[in-house]
Amino acid sequence: MEEQQSPFQAAIKPGLTIGLVSLALTFIAYFIDSSLLGSAWFGLVAIVLFxxxxxxxxxQYRTELGGFMTFGTAFNFSFVAIVISGLVGLIGQILLFQVIDPSLAGVLADQGFETQLSIMESFGQNPDSMDPALLEEMRSSAANSFTLSGQLMAFGFSLIVYAIIALILGAILKKRDKSLDY
Known part of the structure; x- marks a missing residue:
């Protein structure tokens, strides 16, 4: 009889695959037009694909287990796959923003800052009436998110989001064997 993989072992290949697909999508968008990386629709496409x-x-893993999977197993599988995918993406983004095109961070930070200002205007806030020090703080905060330390901190905070997503996926993927009910 074939031994079943643990959720941790089974999540390695899907995590690497999703991470590499995400990375490929990022680099394709970068080579087409780097401003796509800061657009909302690109983020939406990436989330849906994810x-x-x-x-x-x-x-697929649930089928390998015989068609049934507990919530804990589904959560563990999902969380490990998401973390591995996130690590692959982090490595790729560090390469992109620190090695391949260091100027891209400034372009995307400016794009993000402009997006923040337009959102504020849509809610009735006039950016011209804001304190210039606050505007400069917003601009530097956007730029700092693309530094190496900013990317590592963002990944650390992302672990909380990854856990929440894994909880949702665990609830969706679980399936109990009702034939075992008495």
Whole structure:
């Protein structure tokens, strides 16, 4: 009889696959037009693709387990796969922003700052009436998110978001064997 993989072992390949797909999508967008990386629709496409792939690999693992999976197993599988995917993405983004094109960080930071200002205007706040020191703090905060330390801190905070996403995926992917009910 073939031995089943633990959720941790089973999550390595899907995590690497999702991370590499995400990285490929990022680099394709970068080579087409680097401003795409800061657009909302690009982020939406990436999130939808991420969830589709996680659901696919999660259902595939559940099938390997005989069609049933507990919530804990589904959560562990999802969380490990997401963390591995995130690490692959982090490495790729560090390469992109620190080695391949260090000027890209400034362009995306400016784009993000302009987006923040337009959102504020849509809520009735006039950026011209704001304290210049606050505007400069917003601009530097946007720029700091692309530094090496900013990227590492963002990944650390992302672990909380990853856990929440894994909880949701665990609830979706779990399936109990009702034949065992008395």
């Amino acid at each position: 969830f589709v792939l996680m659901m696919y690999f999660g259902k």
